[in-house]
Each structure stands twice: as structure tokens, then as C-alpha cells.
Amino acid sequence: MSTSVLPFWLGADRDAMRCSACDARALSICSAVEDCDLHKLATAMQVGEAAAGQTFIDEGATADHFFNITAGSAKLFKLLPDGRRQITGFVGVGDFLGLAVSESYAFSAEALESVRFCRFPRTRLRTLLNELPAMERRLLRVASNELVAAQEQMLLLGCKTARERVASFLMARVGRLRGGSLTAALVTLPMTRGDIGDYLGLTIETVSRTLSRLKSDGYIAIEAPPQIRILQPQALRKIAGGFA
């Protein structure tokens, strides 16, 4: 159901300019790299893309690359033998994938919308990090932040009610847009209800029902899909935090 190699490679190995013009640079770990060092990155990397729905990292496969998303978004997930799925996160422009130290990838990645990325062979990364200590520092920061997010997600999965989970999910989406404004906000949900369910440890139906309930309670409004308007961010924040 999921093995897939990339459709084609946009060979850009020797195009050092590519990095300096990259949309994602300001957001990604590459921002830790000085202009004059960019060629070291550019020569090691390959650019690729995956169409919506395509799996471009396979859990269990040999982990020979690190990925950096430059366009689009994707979902990361783990599977059980009978098909049960846990989505461990959604990633977008600037996000970094494949930190795992082990031999194989710990999760699969599938494009939500068409995704572009650049990837580095793991073999070269070790030497690359030695040459670019700022990048290593940045990686450590990224990993630490992800660890905090993972712990927050454990709290959600282990303790929270369906209502609190959905509220948490929506508020996390608001937070990633701007600094949690107190007024109404519009969030985009590029993933399906099924994806949200597998991320929150709920079923499609429960996600749908819970959203309907939040709507009828006046907390949110469902706009032209895939958008949702947060009508009462502060109240929703309280629900998400487990106060209600």
C-alpha cells in the first residue's frame, strides 16, 4: 500500500544558487548556514518532489537520507500490522525529517498536497555537520522543540477527552499562524477528518461529531472547506487546556 520511490529527480547537484533562492531557507535549518557556506549544502543535496497522496518515506526502510521540506505539506505516521495508524505529526515548509539515528526510518511520510523537498545522504551529513557547527546547533534546537511537542501530544493522547483533543488541535493550528491572537482567526485544515482522527487517537466519526458540537456551541464556524473559523479562541484554549 505504500512503497514508492520518487518519480524523478530534478538534478541540481551543481547548482549552488538554488539554495540562496530557496523559499524555505528562512524557515529551515539552512538559515543557520552562512551564504558563503551554502555551496557545501548545495553540492550534497538532491531536490525531489512527491504528488499528493504519495508516500516518500517508508517506515522500516533503510534511512539513508535526511529531508528538508521546501514546499507543500505532509503527514508522518506509524502503522500496526492490522492497519491501525497513528499520525505522529504534520510537517510543512521548513520542517526537517529523518533525525532518527537508527538504521531505518521510524515513520512513513505521505504528501498531503504536492511536496517539494531537498534531501541529503546520511553519509555526508556527519561531515557536513562538522564543517557547519551552526547547523548542528540548529538541529539540536529543532529536535528539542519536537521533543516538547511530542510530550504535549502524549498528554493529549493519554489524558484528554475527544472535545479537548479537537480543541487542542485547532488551537495548535492557530498558534502556528500567529501568536495566538485573542480575536477570531481562520485556520486551514489540508488533511482529511480521517487524518485528524488518526492524529488525535479518535475515529472519523468522533472528530466530525465533536467539530459539529463545537460549532453548535458557538466556538467555531465551518467555512468553505477546508477552512474553519475560530470564533472564541480564548474559550477554546481553556477547553484545550483541560479547564472545561
Added chain:
Amino acid sequence: MSTSVLPFWLGADRDAMRCSACDARALSICSAVEDCDLHKLATAMQVGEAAAGQTFIDEGATADHFFNITAGSAKLFKLLPDGRRQITGFVGVGDFLGLAVSESYAFSAEALESVRFCRFPRTRLRTLLNELPAMERRLLRVASNELVAAQEQMLLLGCKTARERVASFLMARVGRLRGGSLTAALVTLPMTRGDIGDYLGLTIETVSRTLSRLKSDGYIAIEAPPQIRILQPQALRKIAGGFA
């Protein structure tokens, strides 16, 4: 309910020998530091301890130290306002705490058995890492491994049944002892059923019932507490993996 400062400090700032004689050194990030550089660690660190049941890191408090466990074990957890608790992990000798980049700790830590540790001011760690790049590399490895473990735990909390969760927990305990032998193994559970429950997203009663069931099914034997004998590791591994 939990604020607590350490009872006393075993002042050892100028004792550079302490590190080279440390029990935990081989297991911890300190193993990445050469003997000749140990004094850099020793001068920055403080040694402390916490009695069983004592909270020595408070979620939300200003995160001004990094911790390294040198003896004993502890549980890490997050709380919701109404007291619901998610234990995010158990740590032991050699484990490292406080990677969070933010201003405050993302979790609390409470000693299971009497704990000894050394801690480093966050302010000094930045310069310490610059002087000791091997330590930074090691930290990145540690963080990456924890990230993989966290994703595995999300799979557990989001997808697995009570039976699968408890089996996973037991097998993880076996794995940390030796390389998952195929014969019977003895595991020690220094935490209460309540702790296990809060770690697995279950109640005390469900943990107890599930253990009883695994016992009556012949998978495990309950020895003199706090020990459990794994009678059928391979079968339990399958249950943990979601095959049963």
C-alpha cells in the same frame, strides 16, 4: 503540590576527580568527553540528590539547569489542571533531562527511588558545548533517540489496546536489560501500578486486571513484587506489536 528545592548540595565544584570516578559516566553524555576535558564539566556542575517521592523538576518553572542522573530513577510527567497526569517517561542512571529550549521546563520530575544527579546551569551549557563539540553530537543522538521513543509511545497511546500497551511496557523493560532474549527474563518495576497506568493512558484497575490476565494466560509470572517474570517473551512481543 509539588514545589521543592533540593535538600542540600554536596559542593564539589572544584573536585575535578569526581567525574572520572562517576558511576554514570560510561552510560551518560559525559562519555563523549575526553578525560583531559573533564575538568570543564566538573567546574560547571553541581551534585545533588532527591529522596524517593520528591519532585526535583517542576513543570513550568524557569528552566535554568540541565540534569544528568547518576543514581536511582525518576518519573517525568505533565499535569492537567484537574489533576489528570501523563507520565512521559521513566529515567535512570545516565539519562539526561532538560533539553527543552524554552524558558521553562516542559515536565516535572519526581524521584522513584532516591536519586542522585549532577546539574549544569543552562547559561554555561552553551559555551560548554562550543568547547566540547563531541558532547553536542552526543546530545543530538540522545535527542533523536528520545524522539523515536516518543513516536512509538504516541502509537501506543493512540492505537493500542490495554493488553497491547501493557505487553509493550513489559517488553520495553526487558529490552533495556539485555538485547531481548528469547528465553524467560525477569523485569523489575520500581514504579506503582498508578504510575504505569498514567504512563500507558490507563487506570490502575485496568493495569492490574490486564497483568492478572496475562498471568492467567501464562505469559508472565508475578514474583515477589516489584518483580515480574516474562515467561513467553516472543509471544508477548507479538501482542505488543499488535499482531494478536
Added chain:
DNA sequence: CGTTATCTTGACGTACATCAAATGTCGTGG
């Protein structure tokens, strides 16, 4: 050896899952 916390076991309740069907949405081709 009493006191208290932890663990086990049972009876019952419930939040969410499952099953099922109606409704809505989108892409495709006539």
C-alpha cells in the same frame, strides 16, 4: 501488631468505537 497505602477483583456506567445510511463535495466527461 495495628495502621495505612497499594493492589486485586467485581459490579456497573459511559465515552467513544462500530455499523449503517443520508448528505454533501469534487472531478470527469457528455
Added chain:
DNA sequence: CCACGACATTTGATGTACGTCAAGATAACG
């Protein structure tokens, strides 16, 4: 532009795994 089919979403009816409540049993402790 509209008709059609495939799929996502919503909504309802029912089932169940696990939570809650309660009572003993066992172990830890001074």
C-alpha cells in the same frame, strides 16, 4: 452547464473496552 460516480463528511443507532465506584486482600511500615 449539467449529470454522474467516487469519495469525504455528517448524523443516527447500537455495541464495547475501559473507566468509575466499591469492597476485600495483600503488602509496607512504624
